[in-house]
Amino acid sequence: MMWPSVALLLFVTLQRLGELLYARHNTLALLSRGAREVAAEHYPYMVMLHTVWLAGLWLLAPDRPIDLLWFAVFMLLQLLRIWVLVTLKERWTTRIIVLPNAPLVRSGPYRILRHPNYAIVIGEIAALPLAFGLPLYALVFSVFNGVILTVRIRAENAALSRTMLQA
Incomplete structure:
Protein backbone atom coordinates (compact mmCIF):
# COMPACT_ATOMS: atom_id res chain seq x y z
CA MET A 1 0.00 0.00 0.00
CA MET A 2 1.29 3.44 -0.93
CA TRP A 3 0.32 6.21 1.47
CA PRO A 4 0.04 9.00 -1.12
CA SER A 5 -2.49 6.95 -3.10
CA VAL A 6 -4.48 6.10 0.02
CA ALA A 7 -4.38 9.75 1.12
CA LEU A 8 -5.73 10.87 -2.27
CA LEU A 9 -8.51 8.27 -2.18
CA LEU A 10 -9.38 9.26 1.38
CA PHE A 11 -9.48 12.93 0.37
CA VAL A 12 -11.88 12.20 -2.52
CA THR A 13 -14.06 9.93 -0.38
CA LEU A 14 -14.38 12.47 2.43
CA GLN A 15 -14.96 15.26 -0.08
CA ARG A 16 -17.80 13.33 -1.74
CA LEU A 17 -19.40 12.46 1.60
CA GLY A 18 -19.20 16.10 2.68
CA GLU A 19 -20.75 17.19 -0.59
CA LEU A 20 -23.60 14.73 -0.14
CA LEU A 21 -24.35 16.22 3.30
CA TYR A 22 -24.16 19.76 1.90
CA ALA A 23 -26.40 18.80 -1.02
CA ALA A 40 -35.51 11.92 -10.05
CA GLU A 41 -35.62 8.54 -11.82
CA HIS A 42 -32.05 8.85 -13.12
CA TYR A 43 -30.57 9.86 -9.74
CA PRO A 44 -30.06 6.34 -8.30
CA TYR A 45 -28.08 5.40 -11.42
CA MET A 46 -25.89 8.44 -11.04
CA VAL A 47 -25.25 7.63 -7.37
CA MET A 48 -24.49 4.02 -8.28
CA LEU A 49 -22.04 5.09 -11.00
CA HIS A 50 -20.12 7.39 -8.66
CA THR A 51 -20.16 4.83 -5.84
CA VAL A 52 -18.84 2.04 -8.06
CA TRP A 53 -16.27 4.40 -9.60
CA LEU A 54 -14.88 5.33 -6.20
CA ALA A 55 -15.13 1.81 -4.73
CA GLY A 56 -13.31 0.42 -7.76
CA LEU A 57 -10.53 2.94 -7.28
CA TRP A 58 -10.22 1.82 -3.66
CA LEU A 59 -9.79 -1.75 -4.94
CA LEU A 60 -7.36 -0.99 -7.77
CA ALA A 61 -5.37 2.09 -6.80
CA PRO A 62 -4.09 1.99 -3.18
CA ASP A 63 -0.78 0.40 -4.20
CA ARG A 64 -0.25 2.45 -7.37
CA PRO A 65 2.01 5.47 -7.78
CA ILE A 66 0.43 8.82 -8.60
CA ASP A 67 1.18 10.48 -11.93
CA LEU A 68 1.91 14.09 -10.98
CA LEU A 69 0.52 15.61 -14.19
CA TRP A 70 -2.89 13.94 -13.81
CA PHE A 71 -2.84 14.66 -10.08
CA ALA A 72 -2.34 18.36 -10.92
CA VAL A 73 -5.24 18.21 -13.40
CA PHE A 74 -7.44 16.59 -10.76
CA MET A 75 -6.50 19.21 -8.15
CA LEU A 76 -7.18 22.04 -10.60
CA LEU A 77 -10.63 20.51 -11.10
CA GLN A 78 -11.11 20.66 -7.32
CA LEU A 79 -10.45 24.40 -7.36
CA LEU A 80 -13.01 24.77 -10.15
CA ARG A 81 -15.45 22.66 -8.11
CA ILE A 82 -15.06 25.07 -5.20
CA TRP A 83 -15.75 27.97 -7.59
CA VAL A 84 -19.02 26.30 -8.61
CA LEU A 85 -20.02 25.62 -4.98
CA VAL A 86 -19.25 29.20 -3.92
CA THR A 87 -21.15 30.58 -6.92
CA LEU A 88 -24.28 28.48 -6.43
CA LYS A 89 -24.22 28.65 -2.61
CA GLU A 90 -27.48 27.22 -1.24
CA ARG A 91 -28.69 26.29 -4.74
CA TRP A 92 -25.99 23.62 -5.23
CA THR A 93 -27.39 20.08 -4.97
CA THR A 94 -26.71 16.66 -6.44
CA ARG A 95 -30.31 16.44 -7.63
CA ILE A 96 -32.18 18.54 -10.16
CA ILE A 97 -34.05 20.95 -7.92
CA VAL A 98 -35.91 23.81 -9.54
CA LEU A 99 -36.90 26.87 -7.55
CA PRO A 100 -39.83 28.55 -9.34
CA ASN A 101 -39.37 32.18 -10.32
CA ALA A 102 -35.71 32.18 -9.32
CA PRO A 103 -33.37 33.62 -11.95
CA LEU A 104 -30.68 31.39 -13.40
CA VAL A 105 -27.25 31.85 -11.90
CA ARG A 106 -25.15 33.63 -14.52
CA SER A 107 -22.11 34.62 -12.47
CA GLY A 108 -18.85 32.84 -11.74
CA PRO A 109 -18.22 29.86 -14.02
CA TYR A 110 -21.81 30.12 -15.30
CA ARG A 111 -20.71 33.14 -17.35
CA ILE A 112 -18.52 30.74 -19.34
CA LEU A 113 -20.43 27.44 -19.39
CA ARG A 114 -24.06 26.52 -18.93
CA HIS A 115 -23.16 23.44 -16.88
CA PRO A 116 -19.67 23.94 -15.43
CA ASN A 117 -20.17 21.38 -12.65
CA TYR A 118 -20.81 18.65 -15.21
CA ALA A 119 -17.69 19.63 -17.14
CA ILE A 120 -15.74 19.30 -13.91
CA VAL A 121 -17.25 15.88 -13.16
CA ILE A 122 -16.39 14.70 -16.68
CA GLY A 123 -12.81 15.72 -16.02
CA GLU A 124 -12.70 14.10 -12.58
CA ILE A 125 -14.12 10.77 -13.73
CA ALA A 126 -11.21 10.56 -16.18
CA ALA A 127 -8.39 12.40 -14.38
CA LEU A 128 -8.40 10.51 -11.07
CA PRO A 129 -8.06 7.05 -12.64
CA LEU A 130 -5.45 8.46 -15.03
CA ALA A 131 -3.54 9.78 -12.00
CA PHE A 132 -3.34 6.16 -10.86
CA GLY A 133 -2.32 4.89 -14.31
CA LEU A 134 -5.70 3.31 -15.09
CA PRO A 135 -6.60 4.52 -18.61
CA LEU A 136 -9.11 1.74 -19.40
CA TYR A 137 -10.88 2.40 -16.10
CA ALA A 138 -11.04 6.11 -16.98
CA LEU A 139 -12.46 5.31 -20.41
CA VAL A 140 -15.13 2.87 -19.21
CA PHE A 141 -16.42 5.16 -16.48
CA SER A 142 -16.26 8.18 -18.78
CA VAL A 143 -18.56 6.40 -21.23
CA PHE A 144 -21.06 5.46 -18.50
CA ASN A 145 -20.86 8.97 -17.05
CA GLY A 146 -21.49 10.41 -20.52
CA VAL A 147 -24.68 8.36 -20.84
CA ILE A 148 -26.00 9.47 -17.45
CA LEU A 149 -25.03 13.11 -18.01
CA THR A 150 -26.79 13.12 -21.38
CA VAL A 151 -30.03 12.12 -19.65
CA ARG A 152 -29.46 14.51 -16.78
CA ILE A 153 -28.53 17.57 -18.83
CA ARG A 154 -31.53 17.11 -21.11
CA ALA A 155 -33.84 16.85 -18.10
CA GLU A 156 -32.23 19.82 -16.37
CA ASN A 157 -32.34 22.01 -19.48
CA ALA A 158 -36.01 21.17 -20.00
CA ALA A 159 -36.84 21.95 -16.37
CA LEU A 160 -34.91 25.21 -16.43
CA SER A 161 -36.58 26.24 -19.70
CA ARG A 162 -40.02 25.63 -18.21
CA THR A 163 -39.07 27.62 -15.11
CA MET A 164 -37.77 30.53 -17.17
CA LEU A 165 -41.03 30.62 -19.16
CA GLN A 166 -42.96 30.88 -15.91
CA ALA A 167 -40.78 33.67 -14.52
Missing part, protein backbone atom coordinates in the same frame (compact mmCIF):
# COMPACT_ATOMS: atom_id res chain seq x y z
CA ARG A 24 -28.94 17.16 1.29
CA HIS A 25 -29.05 20.28 3.46
CA ASN A 26 -29.52 22.50 0.41
CA THR A 27 -32.12 20.19 -1.13
CA LEU A 28 -34.26 20.22 2.02
CA ALA A 29 -33.94 24.02 2.32
CA LEU A 30 -34.91 24.53 -1.33
CA LEU A 31 -37.89 22.16 -1.06
CA SER A 32 -39.08 24.05 2.02
CA ARG A 33 -39.02 27.23 -0.10
CA GLY A 34 -41.32 25.68 -2.73
CA ALA A 35 -38.74 24.12 -5.04
CA ARG A 36 -39.43 20.78 -6.68
CA GLU A 37 -37.28 17.92 -7.83
CA VAL A 38 -37.48 16.88 -11.47
CA ALA A 39 -36.27 13.77 -13.29
Whole structure:
Protein backbone atom coordinates (compact mmCIF):
# COMPACT_ATOMS: atom_id res chain seq x y z
CA MET A 1 0.00 0.00 0.00
CA MET A 2 1.29 3.44 -0.93
CA TRP A 3 0.32 6.21 1.47
CA PRO A 4 0.04 9.00 -1.12
CA SER A 5 -2.49 6.95 -3.10
CA VAL A 6 -4.48 6.10 0.02
CA ALA A 7 -4.38 9.75 1.12
CA LEU A 8 -5.73 10.87 -2.27
CA LEU A 9 -8.51 8.27 -2.18
CA LEU A 10 -9.38 9.26 1.38
CA PHE A 11 -9.48 12.93 0.37
CA VAL A 12 -11.88 12.20 -2.52
CA THR A 13 -14.06 9.93 -0.38
CA LEU A 14 -14.38 12.47 2.43
CA GLN A 15 -14.96 15.26 -0.08
CA ARG A 16 -17.80 13.33 -1.74
CA LEU A 17 -19.40 12.46 1.60
CA GLY A 18 -19.20 16.10 2.68
CA GLU A 19 -20.75 17.19 -0.59
CA LEU A 20 -23.60 14.73 -0.14
CA LEU A 21 -24.35 16.22 3.30
CA TYR A 22 -24.16 19.76 1.90
CA ALA A 23 -26.40 18.80 -1.02
CA ARG A 24 -28.94 17.16 1.29
CA HIS A 25 -29.05 20.28 3.46
CA ASN A 26 -29.52 22.50 0.41
CA THR A 27 -32.12 20.19 -1.13
CA LEU A 28 -34.26 20.22 2.02
CA ALA A 29 -33.94 24.02 2.32
CA LEU A 30 -34.91 24.53 -1.33
CA LEU A 31 -37.89 22.16 -1.06
CA SER A 32 -39.08 24.05 2.02
CA ARG A 33 -39.02 27.23 -0.10
CA GLY A 34 -41.32 25.68 -2.73
CA ALA A 35 -38.74 24.12 -5.04
CA ARG A 36 -39.43 20.78 -6.68
CA GLU A 37 -37.28 17.92 -7.83
CA VAL A 38 -37.48 16.88 -11.47
CA ALA A 39 -36.27 13.77 -13.29
CA ALA A 40 -35.51 11.92 -10.05
CA GLU A 41 -35.62 8.54 -11.82
CA HIS A 42 -32.05 8.85 -13.12
CA TYR A 43 -30.57 9.86 -9.74
CA PRO A 44 -30.06 6.34 -8.30
CA TYR A 45 -28.08 5.40 -11.42
CA MET A 46 -25.89 8.44 -11.04
CA VAL A 47 -25.25 7.63 -7.37
CA MET A 48 -24.49 4.02 -8.28
CA LEU A 49 -22.04 5.09 -11.00
CA HIS A 50 -20.12 7.39 -8.66
CA THR A 51 -20.16 4.83 -5.84
CA VAL A 52 -18.84 2.04 -8.06
CA TRP A 53 -16.27 4.40 -9.60
CA LEU A 54 -14.88 5.33 -6.20
CA ALA A 55 -15.13 1.81 -4.73
CA GLY A 56 -13.31 0.42 -7.76
CA LEU A 57 -10.53 2.94 -7.28
CA TRP A 58 -10.22 1.82 -3.66
CA LEU A 59 -9.79 -1.75 -4.94
CA LEU A 60 -7.36 -0.99 -7.77
CA ALA A 61 -5.37 2.09 -6.80
CA PRO A 62 -4.09 1.99 -3.18
CA ASP A 63 -0.78 0.40 -4.20
CA ARG A 64 -0.25 2.45 -7.37
CA PRO A 65 2.01 5.47 -7.78
CA ILE A 66 0.43 8.82 -8.60
CA ASP A 67 1.18 10.48 -11.93
CA LEU A 68 1.91 14.09 -10.98
CA LEU A 69 0.52 15.61 -14.19
CA TRP A 70 -2.89 13.94 -13.81
CA PHE A 71 -2.84 14.66 -10.08
CA ALA A 72 -2.34 18.36 -10.92
CA VAL A 73 -5.24 18.21 -13.40
CA PHE A 74 -7.44 16.59 -10.76
CA MET A 75 -6.50 19.21 -8.15
CA LEU A 76 -7.18 22.04 -10.60
CA LEU A 77 -10.63 20.51 -11.10
CA GLN A 78 -11.11 20.66 -7.32
CA LEU A 79 -10.45 24.40 -7.36
CA LEU A 80 -13.01 24.77 -10.15
CA ARG A 81 -15.45 22.66 -8.11
CA ILE A 82 -15.06 25.07 -5.20
CA TRP A 83 -15.75 27.97 -7.59
CA VAL A 84 -19.02 26.30 -8.61
CA LEU A 85 -20.02 25.62 -4.98
CA VAL A 86 -19.25 29.20 -3.92
CA THR A 87 -21.15 30.58 -6.92
CA LEU A 88 -24.28 28.48 -6.43
CA LYS A 89 -24.22 28.65 -2.61
CA GLU A 90 -27.48 27.22 -1.24
CA ARG A 91 -28.69 26.29 -4.74
CA TRP A 92 -25.99 23.62 -5.23
CA THR A 93 -27.39 20.08 -4.97
CA THR A 94 -26.71 16.66 -6.44
CA ARG A 95 -30.31 16.44 -7.63
CA ILE A 96 -32.18 18.54 -10.16
CA ILE A 97 -34.05 20.95 -7.92
CA VAL A 98 -35.91 23.81 -9.54
CA LEU A 99 -36.90 26.87 -7.55
CA PRO A 100 -39.83 28.55 -9.34
CA ASN A 101 -39.37 32.18 -10.32
CA ALA A 102 -35.71 32.18 -9.32
CA PRO A 103 -33.37 33.62 -11.95
CA LEU A 104 -30.68 31.39 -13.40
CA VAL A 105 -27.25 31.85 -11.90
CA ARG A 106 -25.15 33.63 -14.52
CA SER A 107 -22.11 34.62 -12.47
CA GLY A 108 -18.85 32.84 -11.74
CA PRO A 109 -18.22 29.86 -14.02
CA TYR A 110 -21.81 30.12 -15.30
CA ARG A 111 -20.71 33.14 -17.35
CA ILE A 112 -18.52 30.74 -19.34
CA LEU A 113 -20.43 27.44 -19.39
CA ARG A 114 -24.06 26.52 -18.93
CA HIS A 115 -23.16 23.44 -16.88
CA PRO A 116 -19.67 23.94 -15.43
CA ASN A 117 -20.17 21.38 -12.65
CA TYR A 118 -20.81 18.65 -15.21
CA ALA A 119 -17.69 19.63 -17.14
CA ILE A 120 -15.74 19.30 -13.91
CA VAL A 121 -17.25 15.88 -13.16
CA ILE A 122 -16.39 14.70 -16.68
CA GLY A 123 -12.81 15.72 -16.02
CA GLU A 124 -12.70 14.10 -12.58
CA ILE A 125 -14.12 10.77 -13.73
CA ALA A 126 -11.21 10.56 -16.18
CA ALA A 127 -8.39 12.40 -14.38
CA LEU A 128 -8.40 10.51 -11.07
CA PRO A 129 -8.06 7.05 -12.64
CA LEU A 130 -5.45 8.46 -15.03
CA ALA A 131 -3.54 9.78 -12.00
CA PHE A 132 -3.34 6.16 -10.86
CA GLY A 133 -2.32 4.89 -14.31
CA LEU A 134 -5.70 3.31 -15.09
CA PRO A 135 -6.60 4.52 -18.61
CA LEU A 136 -9.11 1.74 -19.40
CA TYR A 137 -10.88 2.40 -16.10
CA ALA A 138 -11.04 6.11 -16.98
CA LEU A 139 -12.46 5.31 -20.41
CA VAL A 140 -15.13 2.87 -19.21
CA PHE A 141 -16.42 5.16 -16.48
CA SER A 142 -16.26 8.18 -18.78
CA VAL A 143 -18.56 6.40 -21.23
CA PHE A 144 -21.06 5.46 -18.50
CA ASN A 145 -20.86 8.97 -17.05
CA GLY A 146 -21.49 10.41 -20.52
CA VAL A 147 -24.68 8.36 -20.84
CA ILE A 148 -26.00 9.47 -17.45
CA LEU A 149 -25.03 13.11 -18.01
CA THR A 150 -26.79 13.12 -21.38
CA VAL A 151 -30.03 12.12 -19.65
CA ARG A 152 -29.46 14.51 -16.78
CA ILE A 153 -28.53 17.57 -18.83
CA ARG A 154 -31.53 17.11 -21.11
CA ALA A 155 -33.84 16.85 -18.10
CA GLU A 156 -32.23 19.82 -16.37
CA ASN A 157 -32.34 22.01 -19.48
CA ALA A 158 -36.01 21.17 -20.00
CA ALA A 159 -36.84 21.95 -16.37
CA LEU A 160 -34.91 25.21 -16.43
CA SER A 161 -36.58 26.24 -19.70
CA ARG A 162 -40.02 25.63 -18.21
CA THR A 163 -39.07 27.62 -15.11
CA MET A 164 -37.77 30.53 -17.17
CA LEU A 165 -41.03 30.62 -19.16
CA GLN A 166 -42.96 30.88 -15.91
CA ALA A 167 -40.78 33.67 -14.52
